[in-house]
Amino acid sequence: MERVAIIGASMTQFGQRDAWICELLAQAGQECLEDADVSPDAIDHLYVSNMASGEFEGQTGIPNALAHDLAAMPAYTARIDQTSSSGGAGVYAAWQSVASGASEMTMLVGGEKMTHRTTAEATDVIASITHPVEYKHGVTLPSFAGLTARLYLETYDAPRESLAKVAVKNHKNGVDNPHAQFQKEVDLETVLDSPIVADPLRLYDFCPITDGSAALMFCPESVAQEYTDNYAVVSGVGGATDTHVVHERSDPTTMRGVVESSQQAYEMADLGPEDVDVAELHDMFTILEFLQAEGVGFFEKGEAWKAVEEGVTERDGDLPINTSGGLKSKGHPLGASGVAQVYEIYKQVLGEAGPRQVDADVGLATNVGGFGNCVSTTILEGN
Numbered sequence: 001m002e003r004v005a006i007i008g009a010s011m012t013q014f015g016q017r018d019a020w021i022c023e024l025l026a027q028a029g030q031e032c033l034e035d036a037d038v039s040p041d042a043i044d045h046l047y048v049s050n051m052a053s054g055e056f057e058g059q060t061g062i063p064n065a066l067a068h069d070l071a072a073m074p075a076y077t078a079r080i081d082q083t084s085s086s087g088g089a090g091v092y093a094a095w096q097s098v099a100s101g102a103s104e105m106t107m108l109v110g111g112e113k114m115t116h117r118t119t120a121e122a123t124d125v126i127a128s129i130t131h132p133v134e135y136k137h138g139v140t141l142p143s144f145a146g147l148t149a150r151l152y153l154e155t156y157d158a159p160r161e162s163l164a165k166v167a168v169k170n171h172k173n174g175v176d177n178p179h180a181q182f183q184k185e186v187d188l189e190t191v192l193d194s195p196i197v198a199d200p201l202r203l204y205d206f207c208p209i210t211d212g213s214a215a216l217m218f219c220p221e222s223v224a225q226e227y228t229d230n231y232a233v234v235s236g237v238g239g240a241t242d243t244h245v246v247h248e249r250s251d252p253t254t255m256r257g258v259v260e261s262s263q264q265a266y267e268m269a270d271l272g273p274e275d276v277d278v279a280e281l282h283d284m285f286t287i288l289e290f291l292q293a294e295g296v297g298f299f300e301k302g303e304a305w306k307a308v309e310e311g312v313t314e315r316d317g318d319l320p321i322n323t324s325g326g327l328k329s330k331g332h333p334l335g336a337s338g339v340a341q342v343y344e345i346y347k348q349v350l351g352e353a354g355p356r357q358v359d360a361d362v363g364l365a366t367n368v369g370g371f372g373n374c375v376s377t378t379i380l381e382g383n
Helices: 021-036 053-057 062-070 086-099 119-127 132-136 141-155 160-174 188-193 221-227 256-269 286-295 304-309 326-330 334-350
Strands: 004-011 045-049 076-080 106-112 196-198 212-220 232-241 278-280 362-369 374-382
Touching: 004 021, 004 086, 004 221, 004 334, 021 053, 021 062, 021 106, 021 212, 045 062, 045 086, 045 334, 053 119, 062 076, 076 086, 086 106, 086 212, 086 232, 086 334, 086 362, 086 374, 106 334, 119 141, 141 160, 141 196, 141 286, 160 188, 160 286, 160 304, 160 326, 212 221, 212 334, 232 256, 232 334, 256 286, 256 362, 256 374, 278 334, 286 304, 286 362, 334 362, 334 374
Parallel strands: 045 076, 045 106, 278 362
Antiparallel strands: 004 212, 004 232, 106 212, 232 374, 362 374
């Protein structure tokens, strides 16, 4: 099987945008076409990662609308919805379409429009991810995060400050990301003094509600070489699920979908955690950076907080995590987040990340849906 390459990528400004979903998608798509120097009529498959355009805007049929807006007809189109991991699932689908031989040029565009809704309305749409019985009792993802954070801190004797340091680190990284929603540092005291949302987690432990979009262009490596000498290879992908009902898990601090999807990606790439130079993890809540860093094998169980305390995951540390600013600083437009994670890894392994650049030949991105209900992991290598 021929290797699949990424030859172009784009990311729009994340934050509060006046544009609606179709405009956001078209902007990212057009910028990706220009970055890859690919004509719209060369696209065979066009995928759109999006969780809830119908719920947020009453807008459906967005993939075929995007094909029209980009003049990409008669490309095959499909919408990829895997809740907040729709972006990662879209990466998997785009990889499959090329790896299977069904497409020689596949574009993936992820996007979401959310900020026109109130926090309560957006939280309710996102909470629809949960099991109906949990939802009926008022369970939300922030409540799961708070419960799990308390369990982790008490089980592994981790200081509350270690979670706050994740927020401090990721905001610091976001300062150098021109597309990030928040380009401002925060200090430890500010995080610890912010309002409680789900004890022990406070406001600055949570990512914001965000509008935005991002795009990637996939093709066989032989086709990539016709366009450019500078491309990334998708050397590993994996996808997995965990129980829909969170309380049925034997250990809520272990995200089995993260463990399984990363193992699949490592096996495909013939690599291990020790080979990864940079990672983007789904820090919708600060506690998730700990759980995922352990789940993908970077650190032993209960040890991720120590790595943060020791500076291992800083941009100048031994294993930089969330150089983009993560969801915490960059923002979390649901369908775009997983695509934007891979955008950051793509830029890193090509040496094009500007002031965020680290020494990286191999990068990993893990995108999580719900509270670990569904997960996709992608490994990229520079060519």
